[in-house]
Amino acid sequence: MSEREAFITNTKCECGHQNPVGTVLCEACGKPLGKESDWGENLEMRYDGVARRSQRVNPSIIDRVWNFFSSVKIAIYLIVLTLLGSMLGTIFPQESTFLNIDASSYYKQEYGTAGDIYYKLGLSHTYESWWFVTLLVMIGASLVICSLDRVLPLYKALTRQKIRKHRQFLTRQKAVLVTEVQEEPEAWVARVVQPMRKKGYRVKTDGGALLAEKHRFSRWGPYVIHIGLIIFLLAVLARGLPGLNMDQHLAFPQGEITQIPDTTYYLKNEKFTVEFYTDEEMPEEFRGKKILPKLFQTKAVLYKCTADCADPTKEPQLTEATTHNIQVNSPLDYKGLKAYQFDYDLTPVLRSVQPVLKNSTTGESYGKFKLDMKNPQRTITAGPYTMTLKEKYMDFGLNEDGQPISKSPYPNAPAFLFLIQGPNLPAEGQQYFYFPKQVDKSQFQQVAINDKLGGSNRFLELEVDNMSDVDFSESTTYLNIRIDRAMPFVWLGAAIVMLGLILGFYWQHRRIWLTVINGELILGGHTNKNWFGFRREIVFILEKVDMVVDEKSIDNGGGLT
Amino acid sequence: MSLLDISSAVFIAAFLLYSGSFMLFTIAIMGRKWSGRKPEEHTARWGKIAFIVSSIGLIFHLIYFFTRWFGAGHIPVSNMYEFMTFLSMMVMVAFTVMYAIYRKVILGLFAVPISIIVMAYAAVFPQEVQPLIPSLQSNYLKIHVTLAALGESFFAVGFAAGLMYLLRTVNFSSKEKADRKQQRLIEFTLFSIIVIIGFLGSVFAFRGAGYETVFVRPNVTIDSAGQENSTIEKVSYRMPPIVAPHNSEIESFQSFLGMKEPLFEAPSWMNGVNAGRKFNTVIWSILSGLLLYGILRLIVRKPLGAAIHPVMEGIDEGDLDEITYRAIAIGFPIFTLGALIFAMIWAQIAWGRFWGWDPKEVWALVTWLFYSAYLHLRLARGWQGRKSAWLAVLGFLVVMFTLVGVNLVIAGLHSYAGTD
Numbered sequence A: 001m002s003e004r005e006a007f008i009t010n011t012k013c014e015c016g017h018q019n020p021v022g023t024v025l026c027e028a029c030g031k032p033l034g035k036e037s038d039w040g041e042n043l044e045m046r047y048d049g050v051a052r053r054s055q056r057v058n059p060s061i062i063d064r065v066w067n068f069f070s071s072v073k074i075a076i077y078l079i080v081l082t083l084l085g086s087m088l089g090t091i092f093p094q095e096s097t098f099l100n101i102d103a104s105s106y107y108k109q110e111y112g113t114a115g116d117i118y119y120k121l122g123l124s125h126t127y128e129s130w131w132f133v134t135l136l137v138m139i140g141a142s143l144v145i146c147s148l149d150r151v152l153p154l155y156k157a158l159t160r161q162k163i164r165k166h167r168q169f170l171t172r173q174k175a176v177l178v179t180e181v182q183e184e185p186e187a188w189v190a191r192v193v194q195p196m197r198k199k200g201y202r203v204k205t206d207g208g209a210l211l212a213e214k215h216r217f218s219r220w221g222p223y224v225i226h227i228g229l230i231i232f233l234l235a236v237l238a239r240g241l242p243g244l245n246m247d248q249h250l251a252f253p254q255g256e257i258t259q260i261p262d263t264t265y266y267l268k269n270e271k272f273t274v275e276f277y278t279d280e281e282m283p284e285e286f287r288g289k290k291i292l293p294k295l296f297q298t299k300a301v302l303y304k305c306t307a308d309c310a311d312p313t314k315e316p317q318l319t320e321a322t323t324h325n326i327q328v329n330s331p332l333d334y335k336g337l338k339a340y341q342f343d344y345d346l347t348p349v350l351r352s353v354q355p356v357l358k359n360s361t362t363g364e365s366y367g368k369f370k371l372d373m374k375n376p377q378r379t380i381t382a383g384p385y386t387m388t389l390k391e392k393y394m395d396f397g398l399n400e401d402g403q404p405i406s407k408s409p410y411p412n413a414p415a416f417l418f419l420i421q422g423p424n425l426p427a428e429g430q431q432y433f434y435f436p437k438q439v440d441k442s443q444f445q446q447v448a449i450n451d452k453l454g455g456s457n458r459f460l461e462l463e464v465d466n467m468s469d470v471d472f473s474e475s476t477t478y479l480n481i482r483i484d485r486a487m488p489f490v491w492l493g494a495a496i497v498m499l500g501l502i503l504g505f506y507w508q509h510r511r512i513w514l515t516v517i518n519g520e521l522i523l524g525g526h527t528n529k530n531w532f533g534f535r536r537e538i539v540f541i542l543e544k545v546d547m548v549v550d551e552k553s554i555d556n557g558g559g560l561t
Numbered sequence B: 001m002s003l004l005d006i007s008s009a010v011f012i013a014a015f016l017l018y019s020g021s022f023m024l025f026t027i028a029i030m031g032r033k034w035s036g037r038k039p040e041e042h043t044a045r046w047g048k049i050a051f052i053v054s055s056i057g058l059i060f061h062l063i064y065f066f067t068r069w070f071g072a073g074h075i076p077v078s079n080m081y082e083f084m085t086f087l088s089m090m091v092m093v094a095f096t097v098m099y100a101i102y103r104k105v106i107l108g109l110f111a112v113p114i115s116i117i118v119m120a121y122a123a124v125f126p127q128e129v130q131p132l133i134p135s136l137q138s139n140y141l142k143i144h145v146t147l148a149a150l151g152e153s154f155f156a157v158g159f160a161a162g163l164m165y166l167l168r169t170v171n172f173s174s175k176e177k178a179d180r181k182q183q184r185l186i187e188f189t190l191f192s193i194i195v196i197i198g199f200l201g202s203v204f205a206f207r208g209a210g211y212e213t214v215f216v217r218p219n220v221t222i223d224s225a226g227q228e229n230s231t232i233e234k235v236s237y238r239m240p241p242i243v244a245p246h247n248s249e250i251e252s253f254q255s256f257l258g259m260k261e262p263l264f265e266a267p268s269w270m271n272g273v274n275a276g277r278k279f280n281t282v283i284w285s286i287l288s289g290l291l292l293y294g295i296l297r298l299i300v301r302k303p304l305g306a307a308i309h310p311v312m313e314g315i316d317e318g319d320l321d322e323i324t325y326r327a328i329a330i331g332f333p334i335f336t337l338g339a340l341i342f343a344m345i346w347a348q349i350a351w352g353r354f355w356g357w358d359p360k361e362v363w364a365l366v367t368w369l370f371y372s373a374y375l376h377l378r379l380a381r382g383w384q385g386r387k388s389a390w391l392a393v394l395g396f397l398v399v400m401f402t403l404v405g406v407n408l409v410i411a412g413l414h415s416y417a418g419t420d
Helices: A002-008 A061-070 A072-088 A103-120 A123-128 A130-159 A167-171 A185-198 A216-238 A438-443 A446-454 A487-506 A531-544 B003-033 B039-072 B080-102 B105-122 B140-169 B177-208 B273-300 B304-312 B317-351 B359-381 B386-410 B413-417
Strands: A175-180 A202-206 A209-214 A245-253 A257-259 A265-276 A293-307 A317-327 A332-334 A337-345 A349-353 A356-359 A365-368 A379-382 A385-393 A396-398 A404-406 A415-421 A430-434 A460-463 A470-473 A476-484 A510-517 A520-527 B213-222 B228-237 B249-252
Touching (some): A061 A130, A072 A123, A072 A130, A072 B359, A103 A123, A130 A216, A167 A175, A167 A520, A175 A531, A185 A202, A185 A209, A185 A510, A216 A487, A245 A257, A245 A337, A265 A337, A293 A332, A293 A337, A293 A476, A317 A337, A385 A404, A430 A446, A430 A460, A438 A446, A487 B317, A510 A531, A520 A531, A531 B317, B003 B105, B039 B080, B039 B105, B080 B105, B080 B140, B080 B386, B105 B177, B140 B177, B140 B304, B140 B317, B140 B359, B177 B273, B177 B304, B177 B386, B228 B273, B273 B304, B317 B359, B359 B386
Antiparallel strands (some): A245 A476, A265 A293, A293 A317, A332 A337, A337 A476, A349 A470, A356 A460, A379 A385, A385 A415, A396 A404, A415 A430, B213 B249
């Protein structure tokens, strides 16, 4: 309302200074502009009463957008909407908290109709939804424009302050003192300079007028906070760019060198340890009832591939890059590649077996060979026979059509289909299914399958003679492998925010203006917060020049911010 | 005596000293008209004694904290009991800081009881020292939790001062619509505080009496392989069951005032055997709160707000408004550092991501956004006085939900904090 009226008022001050439209207090002498009836009891000191870009007359489209985002009111609406949106997202767990669910049925099944509505409104992925991201982007825009709109005029106003101010400017501050002074104006003013300097004020005088100011930097606090937030938000957005971010959960069986996909790094889990607190370490109430883990640790070695990395026919050449005992609060960190302890599995995992090809009728043995679960050889020669690996299933199962498939890439139920060629076999060879694990052998009926494949007069079998021919990996550790190139900027943003908060909240910008004229002292004071302490300081300074004033008497109403 | 025994004893001493200090603050304010001395002199004298007692209490509280730290081998902020005792200590620290700046005796009358209530709430939880699980074994436990609690404690003092401002300025004799609305809101705020006291009262009364009733509930789940798993869930009620868990059977029932069975069963959407127990606790809290409120109303014979209002007489409302704002302005950077920045750094180290929209994280952000809105409204839109005071009161509700409500209702990754 009053802003709009200000557009049509003459903005030339009686001191002769021509102010831009939107100015509240004359840039030169501080006299309030506009109609006298609009003036409140106290002056509007925000941004020192200067005009902002958003107060232009005849705004263009760009001006309108600028005006929209430069409004603190809009900024507050954005904050409140983000706040409410964030709250909505915590009603039910977000989809991202589950590893494998079918969200479309899960929410209905777990939480009933309310859950179904929640899912259909898209609230099961609130924080990735278009409207939430839009809110964050708008807050970013508001941060930039709000700050620019205010900081430049404020900077101008604070660097060009006049010492002598209009009487109206002084007497309508929130801290005011008008009293008699017998001394010569210049002598009195000269006397008050010293105690002010002692209190840390920078003091300028102009005859019988004085301006004392301290901690102006505190005024930049809010803008520093906003710059920090912008850097933070941009860094967060940048994490979505390809190449800056990698996040995968991988299994590392103990004792095996495993490649980290999409990188030239390999990681070996030398030993995984899990420890639990003993009964003595637990409080009595828990003994025998609760199990508390004490330590999860993966002794890891990270290798970097130096040659033959992409050539499948050759073994990659690895050199050790670093070693680290990865614990929950201590990830491995090598040039931005990080490995976090995520989970573990103590079920032994079959790594390799050394079966023997035997003639079941004669008992004749054709030699032992090593069959690696992960990287089995393509062809194996055992005596006069050649075995060609046709298919490999890590986690054997049958699909809906009864066809064999691998249910997962983990060697839970490994199975191999060989084509055996050699003496006394059909020319095209004989197919043979091999399940290295005894349990799978009976569960999936290896004998029956092979009888079907090779006919009843087959005579070759693969068998493991000795337990020492079976190699297990004792446990598996699951690590979360991450690369996040934007993180330093996230921390930089956060650090700047913190700096701004400290500047803005733990110091206050304090200014005292005074004029002594015709035997009368007129003092006005302004601070952006903590008026209580400010009034106390003014009283203290005046005491030093033998003027006793009550703290409450300089409180000119409403001085609360 | 082991360090931990000393620790518990000193904790009780701190509790008693705070209670004594609260009574002394009450005498300082309420007794100023009857003492025969000049009211200001009386208040200053007794206020000083009260502050000294509260400071001794704080020293005892600190002794509790450090003896428990050395006794346990890790900083005692790792479960709900320890966190709440720490929070109550930080409320006293924040109060002491604000008192040192403003020297307003009346602040003690409202801030000290917050600390006492939080301390009593801590005693609801199991008090044993638990060894730290791997995710908590970090130096960030020391700075993230402590700074977050300190920031929140300044918000608590802001809440106390905001409530005082409202009690001071709301016109309790007016019959006008706007004033009536304010009166009702104040009354509701006070009633909510009384419900919390009612909750504490019923917990300790039934615990003291050794009450226990046990329910069992068969629970059938179907796991991923299509296998049916049947388990029996057991829940022990420490308050007479007005409401039983959904679909449950009584295993043992201790009768209470002739009550032989639960009055009704929890609705089906209250899934889980503990939901029924929590619902039962809520009912008991409200019942005992109502009882307590009724008794207080019978004593004072007018709304509680109107009864407290005269106590605030002569207190400068501008000072109260400034204390509210100042407490929040001091707490905000501390809260940002502790509850968000250090939280993010720790999350990055422990979980590999600095932010995961875990409910606790979201609510810390909600708290931060709320106080950001408060600061913008006050500094840029000139919201002072009443509106600002209401925001300070509401803000503390958000803080408490973040600290307690999230664990009770939502859980998530911070669930190791363990709640009742």
